[in-house]
Amino acid sequence: GDSVTQMEGPVTLSEEAFLTINCTYTATGYPSLFWYVQYPGEGLQLLLKATKADDKGSNKGFEATYRKETTSFHLEKGSVQVSDSAVYFCALSVTGGYQKVTFGTGTKLQVIP
Amino acid sequence: KAGVTQTPRYLIKTRGQQVTLSCSPISGHRSVSWYQQTPGQGLQFLFEYFSETQRNKGNFPGRFSGRQFSNSRSEMNVSTLELGDSALYLCASSPGQGAGTGELFFGEGSRLTVL
Numbered sequence: 001g002d003s004v005t006q007m008e009g010p011v012t013l014s015e016e017a018f019l020t021i022n023c024t025y026t027a028t029g030y031p032s033l034f035w036y037v038q039y040p041g042e043g044l045q046l047l048l049k050a051t052k053a054d055d056k057g058s059n060k061g062f063e064a065t066y067r068k069e070t071t072s073f074h075l076e077k078g079s080v081q082v083s084d085s086a087v088y089f090c091a092l093s094v095t096g097g098y099q100k101v102t103f104g105t106g107t108k109l110q111v112i113p
Numbered sequence: 114k115a116g117v118t119q120t121p122r123y124l125i126k127t128r129g130q131q132v133t134l135s136c137s138p139i140s141g142h143r144s145v146s147w148y149q150q151t152p153g154q155g156l157q158f159l160f161e162y163f164s165e166t167q168r169n170k171g172n173f174p175g176r177f178s179g180r181q182f183s184n185s186r187s188e189m190n191v192s193t194l195e196l197g198d199s200a201l202y203l204c205a206s207s208p209g210q211g212a213g214t215g216e217l218f219f220g221e222g223s224r225l226t227v228l
Contacts, residue, residue, distance in 0.1 A: 032215045043117070043203055043219030044156075089156065093215030100146065100169050101215050105155035 002027045006090045006104035013080055013111050021075040021107045023064075023090035031092040033057075033066050033073040034101070038087045047075075047088070080111045115140065117220035119204050125226045131192040134223045138185050138206030145187040146217060147179060150201040159202075162187055163211045191225075199227045 007022040025031065032051040036044040048057035053068035064075045073090060090104040118137040126132050138145050147159040158171035162181035179189040185206075191198055201224050205217035 034215050036217075041221070043221045044205075044217070045219070046216060049215065091215065100158050100161055100171075101217055102158070103148075103156040 002031070002092060002094065002102045004090050004092055004102055004104035006088075006107050009087075009106070009108040011107060011109050013109070015082055015111055015113050016079045017111075019075070019077040019080045019084075019109065021088055021090075021109070023073045023075065023104060025071050025073065025090070025092050027071075027092055027094060029094040031094050033064070034091040034093070035062070035064055035073070035075050036089040036091055036103070038089065038106070040086070044089060080109070082111045082113055085109055085111045117204055117206050117218055119202075119220035119223050121223060122221065123224045123226075125228060126194050127228050128194055128196060130194050131190060132194060132225060133188055133190045134202055134204075134225075136187045136189075136204030136206075136220060138187070138204075139208075139218055142206035142208050142218070143185050144207040144211030145181055145185065146205045146207070147187070147189050148203045148205065149173075150203055150222070151199075156203070159189065161211065168211070194227045196227050199225060201225075 004025050034049045035047040037047045038044045048059040050057040050066035056065045062077045087106045087108045089106045091101050093101045120135045144163045146161040149157045161169045165181045176192045181187045201222040203222045205219045
């Protein structure tokens with residue numbers, strides 16, 4: 001079946017540090033890949049997406065590149081802010097397949113001033 | 114445009130009771146998905162509805178059920194509550210042909226505590 005594996009948290013960084021959150025996947029079809037973010041007390045929000053190999057999704061300074069050869073979709077940001085503190089979820093879906101999105105377990109990021 | 118609305122936001126029940134949670138999707142969205150979120154298991158898929166039809170179901174016991182109405186609003190029901198059902202229940206709606214596109218718009222969730 002489909003699955004997503006992402007690095008364990010929590011991740012604690014100082015403001016302006018470089019962020020990488022690793023994500024790898026297995027899929028029965030040809031998936032689209034996503035990063036969602038959940039701020040405290042809120043539901044999840046779509047952060048960025050990529051629908052085919054070598055696509056780069058980007059939003060709010062975050063980037064992730066769809067690497068088919070390594071089945072990875074790592075999230076990066078060059079300079080994190082305190083406001084980026086949240087839980088980040090890597091996810092995949094197979095369009096036209098099972099009509100569901102499969103999520104990783106989430107990685108909590110804490111950014112300290 | 115109003116977002117996804119879930120009610121109630123918080124509720125406390127005792128073991129053996131049942132609970133019904135409601136979700137109003139974004140206007141025009143015909144797909145509604147439900148997820149259970151717990152610290153230990155993360156986000157677990159419950160089911161997805163599209164135009165009143167359940168198209169996919171996760172690996173949960175039959176105590177968990179749902180339905181969707183003609184206006185796309187959805188409800189989920191959990192009967193004979195167990196302590197392990199304590200969780201944040203998230204509803205998400207999707208545009209177009211539904212959750213398979215991966216673009217989910219989430220509500221803030223209903224936090225259920227079972228005592």
